[in-house]
Amino acid sequence: MKKQRVIGLFDSGVGGLTVMKEILEQLLDVRIVYFGDTARVPYGNRSREELIRFGEEIVTFLIGQGAEVIVVACNTSSATALPVLRERFDIPMIGMVEPGARLAVEKTIAGRIGLIATETTVRSKAYSSGVSRALAKGSVPEDSVLRAAWQQGEQAIALVKAQSCPLFVPLIEAGLANSSEAQGIARTYLAPLQAAGVDALILGCTHFPFLEPVIHEILGEDVLLIDPALAVVEELELLLKHMDEQEKERATGEGNKAGTAKYIGLAPTPSALVLGKSHWRTRYFVSGDPGLFRQVGNTLLQEPIDLVEQVTLGD
Ligand code: DGL
Numbered sequence: 001m002k003k004q005r006v007i008g009l010f011d012s013g014v015g016g017l018t019v020m021k022e023i024l025e026q027l028l029d030v031r032i033v034y035f036g037d038t039a040r041v042p043y044g045n046r047s048r049e050e051l052i053r054f055g056e057e058i059v060t061f062l063i064g065q066g067a068e069v070i071v072v073a074c075n076t077s078s079a080t081a082l083p084v085l086r087e088r089f090d091i092p093m094i095g096m097v098e099p100g101a102r103l104a105v106e107k108t109i110a111g112r113i114g115l116i117a118t119e120t121t122v123r124s125k126a127y128s129s130g131v132s133r134a135l136a137k138g139s140v141p142e143d144s145v146l147r148a149a150w151q152q153g154e155q156a157i158a159l160v161k162a163q164s165c166p167l168f169v170p171l172i173e174a175g176l177a178n179s180s181e182a183q184g185i186a187r188t189y190l191a192p193l194q195a196a197g198v199d200a201l202i203l204g205c206t207h208f209p210f211l212e213p214v215i216h217e218i219l220g221e222d223v224l225l226i227d228p229a230l231a232v233v234e235e236l237e238l239l240l241k242h243m244d245e246q247e248k249e250r251a252t253g254e255g256n257k258a259g260t261a262k263y264i265g266l267a268p269t270p271s272a273l274v275l276g277k278s279h280w281r282t283r284y285f286v287s288g289d290p291g292l293f294r295q296v297g298n299t300l301l302q303e304p305i306d307l308v309e310q311v312t313l314g315d
Contacts, residue, residue: 002029002244003029003244003247004029004031005029005031005068005069005240006030006031006033006065006066006067006069007023007030007031007032007033007067007068007069007070007236007242008032008033008034008035008062008063008065008067008069008070008071008073009023009032009033009034009035009062009070009071009073010034010035010036010037010058010059010071010073010074010077011035011036011037011073011074011206011207012036012040012041012042012043012044012074012076012077012169013035013036013037013038013041013042013169013172013173013207013293014036014038014167014173014206014207014210014293014296014297014300015073015074015172015174015206015207015208015210016034016036016071016073016074016206017034017297017300017301018206018207018209018210018227018228018229019071019072019073019096019206019229019232020032020034020099020282021301022227022229022230022232022233023037023071023229023232023233023236023269024031024281024282026233026237026239027233027237027240029239029240030236031280031281031282031283032281032282032283033062033065033066033067033282033283033285034282034283034284035058035062035258035283035285035286035287035311036275036284036286036287036288036293037054037058037063037286037287037288037313038287038288038289038292039286039287039288039312040054040171040287041169041288042118042166042169042170042173043074043076043077043086043118043120044076044118044119044120044121044164044205045119045120045167046076046120047228048080048120050079051076051077051080051081051120052080052081052084052085053314054077054081054313054314055072055077055081055082055084055085056085056088057091057313057314058313059085059091059093060089061088061285061311061313063089063091065285066288067091068091068092068100068243069091069092069093069094069236069239069240069243070085070089070091070092070093070094070111071093071094071232071236072085072094072095072096072124073096073206073229073232074091074096074206075088075095075096075097075100075117075121075204075205075206075228075238076117076118076120076121076205077095078095078096078097078126079095079097079117079120079121079124079126079127080118080120080121080124080126082095082097092239092243094232094235094236094239096204096206096228096229096232097121097126097127097130097204097228098130098133098134099228099231099232099235100127100130100202100204100226100228100232101129101130101131101133101202102130102222102231103202103226103230103231104131104134104200104202104226105131105134105135105146106134107200107224107226108144108145108146108199108200109145109199109200109226110145110197110199111144111145111146111147111148111149111199112159112161112196112197112198112199112200113146113159113160113161113198113199113200113201113202114130114160114161114162114163114191114193114196114198114200114201114202114223115127115160115162115163115184115201115202115203115204116162116163116164116165116168116189116190116201116203116204116215116282117162117163117164117165117202117204117205118164118165118166118169118204118205119164119166121164121205122162122163122164122204123164124256126201127160127162127204128159128160128162130132130168130290131160135147135150145208146268160202161192161193161196161198161223163189163190163192163193163254164191165185165186165205165208167185168182168185168186168205168207168208168211169205169207171185171238172207172210172211172296172300173207173296174296175295175296175299175300176212177210177211177214177300178213182211182214183214183217183218185222186211186214186215186218187218190215190218190219194218194219195220198223199222199223199224200214200223200224200226201219201223201224201225201226202213202226202228203225203227203228204228206229209227209229210300212225212227213300231273237304239267245306249308281311282305283307283310284297284305284307284308285308285309285310285311286308286309286310286311287310287311287312287313288310289310290308290310291308293305293308294306294308297315
């Protein structure tokens with residue numbers, strides 16, 4: 001029987017559920033431990049230092065819960081803290097930005113990519129760098145408009161028209177994704193992107209796919225909405241295959257060492273040891289109110305979330 005891998009996945013709140021859903025639908029052999037940092041949401045205007053500290057605490061917690069791979073299901077953390085987390089922990093990590101930028105580069109036809117994201121993600125310019133890297137890797141057809149512009153020396157920054165949308169996250173966390181308030185605010189945020197004629201819009205915050213119907217209605221059929229989660233699933237699948245192959249090669253029975261924390265400030269808890277025996281597919285932890293998370297999560301996912309456990313991290 002194929003080994004069921006445990007994925008540790010985190011976000012500031014309910015946004016990571018959009019990524020979790022894609023993973024669970026497409027990869028049948030995984031289990032997910034979800035952490036929503038709802039006591040500290042939103043992350044969107046936090047400093048890099050804070051996001052690194054939060055990330056360290058959460059990754060340590062998830063490793064303690066048996067995670068063998070971490071999915072940073074938060075663009076803001078991916079854009080700022082992920083490189084540091086990768087250095088500090090000896091566990092494979094997948095973020096949102098590289099896969100999302102690659103997908104946008106592959107999908108745009110007119111070569112005009114738009115980005116909606118949090119303030120911190122926009123300021124980091126991580127998506128522009130990701131688009132540059134995807135172009136440099138050559139994962140775009142030779143005749144693409146974007147490639148031509150890039151080869152002519154246009155900065156990737158100019159190729160990505162970015163708009164920060166600070167009010168979206170609080171609205172979604174409050175369960176107001178389908179409200180008239182959300183529609184009005186979305187019209188204002190999207191107007192400059194419409195004016196710029198973007199043809200592919202990166203949903204650069206994991207909360208935003210919950211607004212897809214609203215965004216779609218405003219922008220119309222001609223603008224392709226790019227959800228980085230789709231590309232994250234592809235990368236995760238490749239990574240898990242690679243891990244399986246490596247394990248087979250070793251075939252020594254010594255087990256996967258990926259879950260060992262390099263970071264010594266916070267030790268993993270022993271609860272990882274008991275998880276292998278149960279039959280769960282998802283487990284949910286939050287730092288804030290578990291009832292609110294369950295209620296909003298149920299509505300957004302349109303599936304029941306039964307148990308949400310509260311944990312306190314940091315101070
Ligand atoms: N969902 C997160 C992201 O992808 C964080 C949003 C926030 O907390 O501001 O950026």
